[in-house]
Structure formats: C-alpha cells, structure tokens
Amino acid sequence: MLTLALYTINNMEYYRSFDQLRVTELPVLRHGFWRPWYELTDGQFSYGKLTYSGAMKRSCLLETATGSWVVKRKGWLSRKFIIEQPGGTEIGMVTPEIWSRKILAELNDGFSANFFNKKLLSRTFTWVNEQYGDMLSVQAKAFSRSRPFVVHIDTGVVNTLPHLPLLALLGINLILFKQAEAAAAT
Template identity: 40%
Template sequence: MINNFRNFDQIKTNELFITRHKWFFPYYELTDGQLVYGKLSYKSHWRKYAIIETAEGSWTIKHKGWFKCAMLLNKDDDQTIGTIEPQRWKRDTLLKLDNGFEATYLYKKLFTKALTLASAAQGDILQIIQKPFGIKTPFKIQIDASPQKVNLNIPLFTLIGVNLILLRQAQAAAAVSA
C-alpha cells in the first residue's frame, strides 16, 4: 500500500475540509485544499465496515454485531484499540481508546449542524460543521491547534466523526423511506 498522505504535524491552517469523490460507493478525503491528510472509505454499501487511512497508518471501524450500536475501532484489520459507543436517548457518542484516551462527540446546541469532539482532559479538540448543499465538500473542520493537542491523532478523530455523521444520515434516510 502506497502512503500518499501528508503528516498532520506539518499542517499550516486550523480549517480543513472533507471532499467527496465518486457518486456510487463514495470515499471522503480530509484536505486543506492542496494536501490530503486522510481518507475514509467503505467496504460495502451498507457502511457497516469503514476504512480510515492516514499518514500514521490504517484503521477499520466495524459494528460489534448486526443489532448492536457499539462499534470497534481496529488498528489495521484485527487489533482492537478502542470502542465507539452511541449513547442511548442522546446524540452523544463516546470514544474510548485502550491507551486511556476518552472523548465525546456531541452536538452542543439543540438545532446545530456542528459535531464537536470534546475531552474532559483537553477540552474541545475539533468541530465538524455540515455545510448546507455541500455536495463536493460536505463538511468543514475547525481544529484547536494548541500545543497539548499536537500529539493527538486529529485526522483519525476527524474521520471517525465524519463516519458517525454519515451513519446518522443513512439511518435517517432509511427511517424516512420505511
């Protein structure tokens, strides 16, 4: 596998974008307009198996089971390094990594289109904003680039958040069409 992604420690801006490529079986890239920092793709049309690639490596997100909401975050394909658990009766999603890192993807306001990744230890880490009518660039990312957050894997966390939004959109579309 050829790694064409730029290291995130070389970033020059606090604002990134997600670009969508292809219409059928799309994949999404995290970019600043010139350089690509990561990629989110799916193995099947049902989005039960996501593949995230960055300069640091590749990860997969798989559902624990057909009727389970929780997802496993795996390094490469088989080494589980954490879980992603949507909360019941809330729009929040808890991210727990085996190295002790814990954060929550949450919507801070009731009618907002901005998903924020917040940690008790580091505060707000990033914000994913859905752009209305953004077909080619559906998301804008704002990153808090303070020095203590440089060692975090921001491209991975961003693409996990985008995956959560896309899953929620697919579930909403399925509920409307049912």
C-alpha cells in the same frame, strides 16, 4: 487482510502529517457517486481518506499519515462500533449513548472523548475531552454534495494529541452514519 495492510502502508506516504498543518479549517471532498469516498484536504495536500467497503457499507477504512484504522459494527444489531488496526487488533470502542446526543469513543490506551452537537439544531459536532477541552469540530454543510463537511481544528492541540487524525475522520464517519439513519427513518 494482508493485502489491505500492504496497501495502506504503501499509501501512507501519500498523506501529509497533521504535525505540518498550518490552517485551522480542512474541507472534506466527496469523490464518486455510487461508491463515494471522502478526502480530508486543505486544497493543496491530503491529510486523510475515508472509504467504505463490504455489503451495505458495514466497514469503514480511515487512512492518514500516522496510521490506518477499520471501523465496523460490533454485531448486526449492535449500536457499538469497534476500531481496529488493519491486522485485526482492536484498539477502541465507539458507543452511542441511549436517549442522548453524545457518542463516546474509548481507546485501549486510556484516551476517551465525547462527540456531540452542543446546540440542539446545530450542524456542528465537536470532540470534547476532559483534559484537552474542545479538540476539533466537524461542520456538516447543507446542500453541498462535493464539499459536505468542514473540519475545524484547534492548532494548540495538533502537536500534543496523537489521536487527532483518527478523531477527525471518525467524526466524519459518525455524521455520515447519523445521516444514513435519519434517511432510513423517513
């Protein structure tokens, strides 16, 4: 676990901060075939990375310039996900609601947001908060393997919301999880 923390601290210099973001759209690039990892980029700079590890991709490492987080299931049969820092400190919980499209993310500092698609057959999922409104949306691209997602960010909340990098990568992870569930159900 210590090597993971040292690795992420050294790699945090590689990413550009969301404060320096000048565009409203960030495509997500998929790298690799057997063990894919995803990069949030604007074509010139990298803003974050999402990688999977463990047996059956049970944990996900989210890395940005402001920090890194590990997202994993609370238990083998649990619907809930735990958000941890690489040292093992739990900082939040992600809970999909039963019989609903909404997924609630609650952080220990009191921040909470819902992640859902506003239209029934839409491929665009949005993070919504009571205070900030629509913060960012993640659009899944159909039939695009190398660029499967595009993240649309409201530039008005970039400097006011410190959790924006976490929400962007967490949204991609949740869509990938929903896609894997749908593929397993068929």
